[in-house]
Amino acid sequence: MENKLTIYNTLSRKKELFEPINPPFVGLYVCGPTVYGDAHLGHARPAITFDLLFRYLKFMGYRVRYVRNITDVGHLVNDADEGEDKIAKKAKLEQLEPMEVVQFYSNRYHKNMEQLNTLPPSIEPHASGHIIEQQELIKQIIENGFAYESEGNIYFDVERYNQKYHYGKLSGRKIDELFANTRELSGQQEKRNPFDFALWKKASPEHIMRWPSPWGVGFPGWHLECSCMSQKYLGETFDIHGGGLDLQFPHHECEIAQNVAAQGHEAVKYWMHNNMVTINGQKMGKSLGNFITLDQLFTGDNNVLEQAYSPMTVRFFILQAHYRSPLDFSNEALKAAEKGYERMMAAVSQLNRLKVSNENTVDIAALQENCFEAINDDLNTPILIAHLFEGVRIINSIAAGTEKINAENLDMLKKLFHNFVFDILGLKGEEDSSASNQALGKVIDAMMNIRKTARANKDWATSDSIRDELKNAGIQIKDTKDGYEWSLE
């Protein structure tokens, strides 16, 4: 199949044809979480967006190395000198070893990611496991003259860098505007310029996460880890770097500066940024405290939630918007996504029961082409899903007898749905195969046998009462031509 994938490159602000640097290999780096709290709906967005990309690239036949980091050191609460490390702060609060905090939240993050059916990355490096490499990178940047030492801290010299290169090319900022608009923060006297950022920070005595270095005991700056680990695992240049839009500046801008300062050229060919999840029109985030964690979403345990939403509902909800558009949370929108998801999955299972005909009234080839066109257009999943719903209509119409399909087209349709729904969009059925659920199935079978007899005797009162009782118990019965189907509401 022809490779026509275009992706929107933040660097050029345009959609570009995706051409890997070293086909068939593709290097993909995505900024992962800082593990000091539970993942919320906002974290699900980059995870799902880049999971989709990972899946589609693999589907196209590329050999993809997907690196997503775990930030477990260096991410400060604020940029002032007294800023605390996020992990260390949490550790103190909970009286834990910092690495206990890291392990605890990493485990929970991985569980959530698995629930959302995102594939694990190829490599998931920790910042704390790459202190040596980060120090080497700092040395290189100092050697090239783009960083300076000040009272045990190493800062990146943004002004110096900007004389030779362009600091701000990714986010479209100009250094004089930055100068005019950067806030004065306390405790930054040791910097030459307020927008200089830390590569290495001196550890204060009470700081528990600390490593020896040529510049004294300290810890690495936040932006450094991504430059360092992407370079280590994907090479001096690699294909795609992804992350949330809020990381564009300063994080990714600093990453570019560090790479260029160290190696003389940029590392990333395509920069991709997913937009934010909002709630009441505002960004959902830690600082505003308006976030809903994924666990809360899955259990319904949050005041703003009218009900629980399954992981696949959440995934479908996110995929129904384009990744570069903001997506607003609301119960109404989630409920609509839940219904839509159920409709699609019902059609998928209907697909296996379709009967082949000699006639054929449906155009599956056209449908397939539309689907590829959508996904190739900068991962336009809302359009893709719209086309898949056309497929749903076709499936249901065949089942209802208003359309006919021949063997060849049915085969194509099955493949199409399998590829797009399961492999690329990463949706899956949520059937419960537990022992208790199997037992429930048997109980329902028994009751439905009684109902069958009642119906045969036209005893509608008994028949309806069984259906109503089951409905009260949360079990939905649908009569079909050959029998019945049931589902939990």
Place this chain on the structure above:
RNA sequence: GGUCGGUUGGCCGAGCGGUUAGGCAGCGGUCUGCAAAACCGUGUACAGCAGUUCAAAUCUGCUACCGACCUCCA
């Protein structure tokens, strides 16, 4: 204040110069013992004003409102 982006029908959300987006909800019909599901049909849109064009949600300008980033945030 600076930079960038947005404002689409009851809700969500695509489209970005001419052709039905799609989902959810609503309404009418078909099927069914009745439901449910499914199928068929169907309505209220493109923030406002001005301009470009044969043609504008789609391009330009202005106005209003909203948001993101500029400090940590996916």
